Amino acid sequence: MFREIWYTFLEFLRTFGALQLFFLQLLRSIPIVFVRRFRLIVHQVYNAGALSLVIVMTCGLFVGGVLGLQGHSNLARFNAEDSVGTFAAFSLLKELGPVVTALLFAGRAGTSLASEIGLMRATDQLSAMEMMATNPVRRVLVPRFLGGVIAMPMLAAVFSCVGLFGAHLVGVNLLGVDAGAFWQQIQATIGPEDVWEGIIKSFVFGIVASLLAVWEGYNAIPTAAGVGRATTRTVVITAICVLILDFMITAVAINFGD
Amino acid sequence: MTDTDKPLIEIRDLDYARGRKQIFKDLNICIDRGHVTAIMGPSGTGKTTLLRLITRQLVPDRGHVLVDGVDIATLNERELFGLRKRFGMLFQNGALLTDLSVFENVAFPLREHTKLTNRLIRHIVLTKLHAVGLRGAADMMPSELSGGMARRVALARAMVMDPEILIYDEPFVGLDPISMGVIVRLVRRMNDALGISSIIVSHDVQEVSTVADQSYLISGGKVVASGSPDELHNTSSELVRQFMHGMADGPVAFHYAAPNYAEQLLGRDAD
Numbered sequence: 001m002f003r004e005i006w007y008t009f010l011e012f013l014r015t016f017g018a019l020q021l022f023f024l025q026l027l028r029s030i031p032i033v034f035v036r037r038f039r040l041i042v043h044q045v046y047n048a049g050a051l052s053l054v055i056v057m058t059c060g061l062f063v064g065g066v067l068g069l070q071g072h073s074n075l076a077r078f079n080a081e082d083s084v085g086t087f088a089a090f091s092l093l094k095e096l097g098p099v100v101t102a103l104l105f106a107g108r109a110g111t112s113l114a115s116e117i118g119l120m121r122a123t124d125q126l127s128a129m130e131m132m133a134t135n136p137v138r139r140v141l142v143p144r145f146l147g148g149v150i151a152m153p154m155l156a157a158v159f160s161c162v163g164l165f166g167a168h169l170v171g172v173n174l175l176g177v178d179a180g181a182f183w184q185q186i187q188a189t190i191g192p193e194d195v196w197e198g199i200i201k202s203f204v205f206g207i208v209a210s211l212l213a214v215w216e217g218y219n220a221i222p223t224a225a226g227v228g229r230a231t232t233r234t235v236v237i238t239a240i241c242v243l244i245l246d247f248m249i250t251a252v253a254i255n256f257g258d
Numbered sequence: 259m260t261d262t263d264k265p266l267i268e269i270r271d272l273d274y275a276r277g278r279k280q281i282f283k284d285l286n287i288c289i290d291r292g293h294v295t296a297i298m299g300p301s302g303t304g305k306t307t308l309l310r311l312i313t314r315q316l317v318p319d320r321g322h323v324l325v326d327g328v329d330i331a332t333l334n335e336r337e338l339f340g341l342r343k344r345f346g347m348l349f350q351n352g353a354l355l356t357d358l359s360v361f362e363n364v365a366f367p368l369r370e371h372t373k374l375t376n377r378l379i380r381h382i383v384l385t386k387l388h389a390v391g392l393r394g395a396a397d398m399m400p401s402e403l404s405g406g407m408a409r410r411v412a413l414a415r416a417m418v419m420d421p422e423i424l425i426y427d428e429p430f431v432g433l434d435p436i437s438m439g440v441i442v443r444l445v446r447r448m449n450d451a452l453g454i455s456s457i458i459v460s461h462d463v464q465e466v467s468t469v470a471d472q473s474y475l476i477s478g479g480k481v482v483a484s485g486s487p488d489e490l491h492n493t494s495s496e497l498v499r500q501f502m503h504g505m506a507d508g509p510v511a512f513h514y515a516a517p518n519y520a521e522q523l524l525g526r527d528a529d
Contacts, residue, residue, distance in 0.1 A: 124353035127315055131347040132367045132415075133339035 022215055025137060026145050033142040040139070044147025048109040048210075052155055055108055056101060060159040063100060064166025067091055071167070072175045081175070085182035086189045088167035093190065093198040097160035099246050102205035105152060106238035110213035113144050114234040117217025118227035141218060145210045152206025153199055160198065197253045204245060209238045264327055266291045266423065266455050267312060272321035274304075274311060281307055283479040285321070294449050294456045296470035296487075298463065300501065300510055303476050305459040306350065309427055312457070313345060314338060343371060346421035350428045352408035354400040354415070360387070361396040364415045371419070386414040391440065406433045413441065417448065423455050424448065430462040438465065445469050463502055467491070475501060477510060 033041065071084040117140065120126050126136040171177045213234045220230035267289040274282045281304040289295045299305055310316040312323055314330045322329045325341060333341060354363045364383045368374055374382070387393045390410040400408060409429065416424060426445065430438055446469045449456045460466050466473065467487035475483040475490065475498055483490055483498045491502055500508030516522070 120356075123351060123356070124349045125355050127310075128347070128349055128353035128355070128412075130315060131313060131342055131345065132370065132419075133342040134366075134370050135335075135339075 019211075019215055022218075023211055026142055026211070026214070029135075029138050029142045030146065033138050033146070037138065037143060040143035041146050041150070044143045045150050046147075048105070048113070048144075048147045049151030049154060052105060052108045052151070053158065056104055056155050056159050057162045059100060059104055060097075060162035061166040061169075063096055063159075064088060064092065064163030064168075065170045067096075067163065068167040068170030068175070072171055072177065081171075081177055082181035083185055084167065084171040084175075084177055085164075086185045088171070089164060089186045089190050090194065092160040092163040092167075093194055094201075094250075095246070096163065097156045097198050098201035098205055099242060101152065101156040101159045101202060102209055102242045103239055105148070105155060105206075106209050106213070106235050106242070109148060109151070110209050110234045110238055111231045113148070113210070113213040114217035114220070115227055115231045117141070117144070117214060118220030118222070118230045121218065121220060122222035122224075122227060141214050145214050148210025148213065149203070149206045152209065153202040156198065156202035156205075197249075201246065201249055204249065205242050208241050208245065212238050212241065265289060266326065267457075268322075268324040268327075269312070270322045270324065272311065272323065273319045274307065274316070275319055276307075281479055282311075282318075285476075285480060287474055287481060289455065289457060290472065291455050292449070292453060293471040294445065294458065294469050296458045296460060296466045296473040297476060298459075298461055298466060298473055298501070299476035301461065304479070305461075305476065306427055308476070309347070309425055309457070309459055313342065313347065313425070343419060344422045345425060346416035346419065346423070347425045348409070348413050348416045348427060348429055350431070351405075352400075352412035354403075354408055354412055356400050358400075359396070360392065360398050360400065360403070360411050363400065363411060364418050366415065367419045382418060383414075386418050387411070389417075389444065390414045391437075406437050409433065410437065410441070413444070420452070421454065423457065426456065426458045426460070428460055428462075429458060430460060430465045442469055463504070477501075 067088040068084060071087040072081050075081045075083055075087065120136075120140065126140065129136045129139055168179075168182060172179045172182050216230040216234045216237075217227075220226050265288045267287075269285055269287040272282055272285040273280075274285075285308075287297070297305055297308060307316065311318055312325075314323070314333070317331060322331065324330070330338070330341065354360075355366065358366065361383055362369075364386055365379050368379050368382060372379075384393055384396065387396055390413055392407060392410055392414070395403065395407065395411070400411070403411065409432070413426075413429070424445075429441060429445070433441060442465055445456060445458070448454060458466060458470065470487055473484065473487055473490055474481050477497060483493060483495055485493075490498055493499060493502075497509040499505070500510055506512045
């Protein structure tokens with residue numbers, strides 16, 4: 001029993017170490033990929049970013065709307081319904097924007113990356129590239145990783161903007177909060193450091209989500225079941241990592257704020 | 259390094275195990291320049307693994323793989339990629355890149371490794387596609403192709419860089435008789451006209467016999483017989499005869515190791 005726990009722990013360390021080496025390998029290839037294969041990166045930003053826009057915007061609109069409803073009904077108890085804008089903006093910029101976008105990203109782009117790369121391995125496409133003297137890490141993995149890292153902060157920004165629009169729609173247009181008060185409160189309370197916190201978070205989540213998707217795909221067992229498992233693991237592990245990291249970054253940011 | 263007396267590829271005392279399963283033990287193979295060499299053997303003897311060892315997609319546990327007398331295990335990545343540009347490989351299932359069209363798949367090595375103009379690339383790609391009879395399929399995606407067509411596109415891709423050594427992994431599986439005949443002739447013609455060397459891994463004894471100069475029969479991790487197809491056909495070794503003539507009974511068991519058939523059907527083995 002203790003032995004099994006010990007072996008599981010060792011296995012975890014081994015995987016974690018391998019993941020870090022893999023990450024370094026990706027990082028090392030980034031400059032050359034930027035210079036030689038810029039087009040592939042653009043293509044992957046489109047794949048991971050533009051194609052996730054609809055889902056991100058739809059979810060953003062409704063999350064913003066919920067914030068408007070909840071904020072208004074709860075703040076009304078303190079006669080502070082004018083602060084619904086601040087409430088929504090804080091929630092979106094610092095937490096919901098980066099976190100929900102990362103979760104959506106894992107579900108939409110992460111799974112497609114993992115299964116695509118896993119299937120490329122299963123059908124010998126990666127071996128074929130190696131045989132054609134092309135490094136699959138540079139041709140396949142790095143562009144997809146970078147595409148995710150670049151797309152993520154932009155998606156989070158879009159999510160927050162659309163969310164704020166949703167909150168405005170519900171708070172101002174539906175429930176009658178004064179539009180001037182809505183925006184003025186936001187302007188008075190939100191500072192650049194709040195925006196930065198959101199950007200940093202979404203950047204970190206972008207790295208984590210893309211890295212895990214590419215890693216799971218690359219190391220998938222090359223069978224139908226193996227690729228399926230890799231896809232599932234991508235979503236689950238990304239979600240866990242994002243939420244844990246969110247807690248850690250928030251804790252650090254609040255300490256720096258004081 | 260084009261000393262024509264030396265064998266092109268030499269495998270010396272090679273051992274390779276995957277997990278606990280010993281796949282090769284003391285394997286010795288010599289592949290001559292300008293010949294079509296066939297490597298045959300029953301399914302599961304690690305023929306594909308052998309190709310991966312020759313191209314260093316896998317590294318042997320012991321022994322050496324020499325190409326032009328150089329041990330490929332000592333090459334760094336740049337040298338290895340340099341070596342691989344001299345190889346063209348046809349994978350068992352084609353291994354076409356699914357996000358590129360047929361044309362772009364064949365053009366891939368040219369775009370990666372040369373600075374040829376688009377005009378010239380177009381010219382080369384169309385010529386190679388024409389050779390495999392699929393010039394008309396240039397704009398199709400790999401998902402629209404049948405298995406046999408995909409293999410022919412992959413063959414066009416394997417030869418697009420005019421390699422010195424062409425490696426075929428089960429090239430005849432799943433081809434209709436017409437394509438089969440075309441491909442068999444193509445293999446032979448390319449080998450002789452372009453002066454390249456070919457390695458064919460296959461268990462299609464009949465087809466291989468018509469093209470190969472030299473055959474190796476692998477079983478149980480070792481070379482059990484070698485020689486020209488005629489020599490193998492007329493051999494006295496039971497194992498070779500069984501394989502060459504496709505007989506169910508002989509030294510190679512058709513049945514995977516299992517408990518007694520009657521006992522198992524009657525459910526007695528469960529006790």
